[in-house]
Amino acid sequence: MSRMSYSKALGTAIAEEMRRDENVLCIGLDLAYYGGAFGVTRGLAEEFGTDRIMNMPISEAGYTGLAVGAAATGLRPVVELQFGDWVTIASDQLVNQAANMRYMFGGTLSIPMVMRLPCGGGGSAGAQHSHMFESWFSFVAGLKVAAPSTPADAKGLLKTAIRDNNPVIFFEHRQCYQLQGEVPDDPEYLIPFGKADIKREGKDITIVTYSYMVHMALEAAKILEKDGISAEIIDLRTIKPLDTDTIINSVKKTNRVLCLQETWLTCSVASEVAAIISEQAFDYLDAPVKRFGSPDCPVPFAPVLENYVLPNTDKIVRAVKEMF
Amino acid sequence: MDLKLRIKMFRDMYTIRVFEEKVRVLAMQNKLPGFFHLYVGEEAIAVGVCSALNKDDYITSTHRGHGHLIAKGGDINKAMAELYGKATGYNKGKGGSMHIAAPELGILGTNGIVGGGIPIATGAALSAKYKKDGRVAVAFFGDGASNQGTFHEAINIGAAFNLPVIYVCENNLYGVSTRQTTVRKVEDIAVRAQAYGIPGVIVDGTDPDEVYKVAKEAVDRARRGEGPTLIECKTYKHHTHFVGDTDSYMNKEELEAWKKKDPIAVYPKRLIEEGIIDEDGINQIKKEVEEAIEKAIEFSENSPDPRPESALEDVYAD
Ligand SMILES: Cc1ncc(C[n+]2csc(CCOP(=O)(O)OP(=O)(O)O)c2C)c(N)n1
Ligand SMILES: [Mg+2]
Numbered sequence: 001m002s003r004m005s006y007s008k009a010l011g012t013a014i015a016e017e018m019r020r021d022e023n024v025l026c027i028g029l030d031l032a033y034y035g036g037a038f039g040v041t042r043g044l045a046e047e048f049g050t051d052r053i054m055n056m057p058i059s060e061a062g063y064t065g066l067a068v069g070a071a072a073t074g075l076r077p078v079v080e081l082q083f084g085d086w087v088t089i090a091s092d093q094l095v096n097q098a099a100n101m102r103y104m105f106g107g108t109l110s111i112p113m114v115m116r117l118p119c120g121g122g123g124s125a126g127a128q129h130s131h132m133f134e135s136w137f138s139f140v141a142g143l144k145v146a147a148p149s150t151p152a153d154a155k156g157l158l159k160t161a162i163r164d165n166n167p168v169i170f171f172e173h174r175q176c177y178q179l180q181g182e183v184p185d186d187p188e189y190l191i192p193f194g195k196a197d198i199k200r201e202g203k204d205i206t207i208v209t210y211s212y213m214v215h216m217a218l219e220a221a222k223i224l225e226k227d228g229i230s231a232e233i234i235d236l237r238t239i240k241p242l243d244t245d246t247i248i249n250s251v252k253k254t255n256r257v258l259c260l261q262e263t264w265l266t267c268s269v270a271s272e273v274a275a276i277i278s279e280q281a282f283d284y285l286d287a288p289v290k291r292f293g294s295p296d297c298p299v300p301f302a303p304v305l306e307n308y309v310l311p312n313t314d315k316i317v318r319a320v321k322e323m324f
Numbered sequence: 325m326d327l328k329l330r331i332k333m334f335r336d337m338y339t340i341r342v343f344e345e346k347v348r349v350l351a352m353q354n355k356l357p358g359f360f361h362l363y364v365g366e367e368a369i370a371v372g373v374c375s376a377l378n379k380d381d382y383i384t385s386t387h388r389g390h391g392h393l394i395a396k397g398g399d400i401n402k403a404m405a406e407l408y409g410k411a412t413g414y415n416k417g418k419g420g421s422m423h424i425a426a427p428e429l430g431i432l433g434t435n436g437i438v439g440g441g442i443p444i445a446t447g448a449a450l451s452a453k454y455k456k457d458g459r460v461a462v463a464f465f466g467d468g469a470s471n472q473g474t475f476h477e478a479i480n481i482g483a484a485f486n487l488p489v490i491y492v493c494e495n496n497l498y499g500v501s502t503r504q505t506t507v508r509k510v511e512d513i514a515v516r517a518q519a520y521g522i523p524g525v526i527v528d529g530t531d532p533d534e535v536y537k538v539a540k541e542a543v544d545r546a547r548r549g550e551g552p553t554l555i556e557c558k559t560y561k562h563h564t565h566f567v568g569d570t571d572s573y574m575n576k577e578e579l580e581a582w583k584k585k586d587p588i589a590v591y592p593k594r595l596i597e598e599g600i601i602d603e604d605g606i607n608q609i610k611k612e613v614e615e616a617i618e619k620a621i622e623f624s625e626n627s628p629d630p631r632p633e634s635a636l637e638d639v640y641a642d
Binding site: 029030033034055056057058059060061062082085086089123124125126127128129295296297298300301302303304305306307308309 | 357358359409410417418419420421422423435436437438439440468469471472473499500501502504506507508570572573629630632633634635636639
């Protein structure tokens with residue numbers, strides 16, 4: 001075990017995979033020397049050279065498509081966008097091309113690539129640098145979606161993503177990059193996709209969440225404990241594939257569930273989880289399933305407005321208490 | 325060229341300079357939320373171009389947009405208050421530095437998406453042509469942005485339909501830490517105009533007189549219905565990519581060389597040499613500008629925060 005930041009854990013995962021497999025390479029803006037937007041690739045160009053840590057022009061559609069073509073022909077590109085918000089620019093290559101290619105072409109090729117998207121609100125970054133589009137990509141058949149919350153999960157999931165033979169959209173929360181944690185040193189430390197992690201055991205309510213909201217939920221659980229409510233926190237880790245079993249088993253135990261996410265609830269991950277619970281565990285519920293996230297407005301700039309919109313520990317505590 | 329206009333160009337450039345240097349200090353002191361990309365060193369471009377525009381002409385801007393806003397006539401109180409995230413800001417604190425618009429001045433937004441404004445300016449030009457209202461639109465963008473699909477797609481459309489739009493590339497040689505010639509094969513951006521059948525012009529982006537001249541010509545062309553021009557302004561920014569960024573990628577010698585061309589130092593000397601204004605006149609302008617910026621800071625600090633619930637307003641038009 002080594003103690004390191006989420007950002008360092010991601011960099012370590014990339015470095016280990018690059019050492020293991022010469023076909024892994026990184027593509028993105030300012031990756032070499034500058035280390036990318038959040039320092040994840042810092043130091044990698046020194047070890048692997050700029051043929052494998054490639055600085056791109058500001059052409060998101062172009063270099064995402066570059067990765068799709070490289071992946072179709074034997075490489076394993078790891079693409080970083082400086083902020084996930086502009087995955088919109090890259091989306092044709094991901095949604096119409098990467099996600100469809102294997103299927104349309106009858107399984108004759110595959111697209112083993114990872115799209116790393118720093119995302120999420122906080123810090124008054126404004127509406128074009130704060131959004132998370134994990135719900136969009138989870139909707140698309142042919143893509144996989146991961147969203148780690150801790151340094152260890154970040155490492156284990158990114159390594160799995162790089163070895164996966166499918167396009168993986170990998171959401172890294174901006175507020176997580178500096179979080180510290182124990183990370184296994186084992187270069188074979190892989191976290192399988194579709195395995196949620198119970199970050200805290202509890203018996204009165206299940207909070208199903210992922211990414212940065214896991215930490216908010218854990219804080220909320222401490223406060224709720226004092227008021228006699230024992231909350232179980234499920235970290236989905238991958239949204240697609242989704243670990244339905246862990247969710248359903250937990251709900252059968254606690255009989256209450258809050259589906260929590262940072263972003264808009266309409267057609268969201270939280271909505272999907274709520275629907276699955278209604279289908280598979282309806283008879284076990286002592287209260288209606290509840291969803292909590294942001295209201296349907298873009299993330300505003302001013303701190304008072306941003307705080308009003310984004311979920312936080314207090315709001316989660318309140319939402320849970322309303323269910324008892 | 326009109327003497328008053330040249331004096332105003334100095335005043336506007338100096339306003340941008342002082343505004344930006346204040347923003348830098350305030351941001352380092354954590355008095356301003358968010359992050360900031362400063363226009364210091366590039367003032368002559370926004371001012372030269374906007375001096376060739378009418379109040380109702382359109383512009384689209386960038387992440388490095390305070391200069392465009394001020395040059396197009398933006399109110400510094402409202403601009404500063406927006407950076408503070410106050411209710412009195414241009415956009416009620418919803419936008420911040422990278423998302424300020426003032427439609428009444430034709431300012432269709434600074435923009436957090438590199439290349440995002442180029443098609444929007446082209447669309448404003450379509451609107452002007454459609455309504456035959458005689459307006460033109462200017463898209464400001466960086467050298468990095470000229471590698472976005474939006475640049476190529478929009479310019480082709482603007483050219484194909486002879487739209488009254490001027491594409492102004494601010495070539496400061498870098499996009500964040502990346503020397504742009506390492507991710508592009510051509511040295512000049514202006515040559516790309518050829519591919520779309522429009523004129524491409526290169527100009528010294530530290531000289532407001534020169535920038536004004538080429539902008540005026542392009543604006544006149546656009547108003548005559550002869551279509552777009554691509555203007556590449558060679559320039560350099562004095563600070564890091566954003567306030568607080570490492571300066572490890574900056575080329576110190578190159579920066580010093582460009583600082584010798586700093587428009588804020590060079591231009592007033594030229595005006596004095598040409599007998600257009602004297603030293604006292606320049607100092608008077610500087611004093612007025614500095615006072616106005618202090619007032620803008622005071623105004624912003626004394627302004628109320630937005631009501632929290634106002635976060636939910638303005639999502640949809642009625
Ligand atoms: C679509 C998109 N990609 C990347 C970024 C991150 N980013 C912000 S500014 C910038 C550099 C822009 O370079 P340039 O267009 O030359 O403008 P400059 O900063 O030099 O004025 C980058 C990469 C962004 N904001 N939007
Ligand atoms: Mg640039």
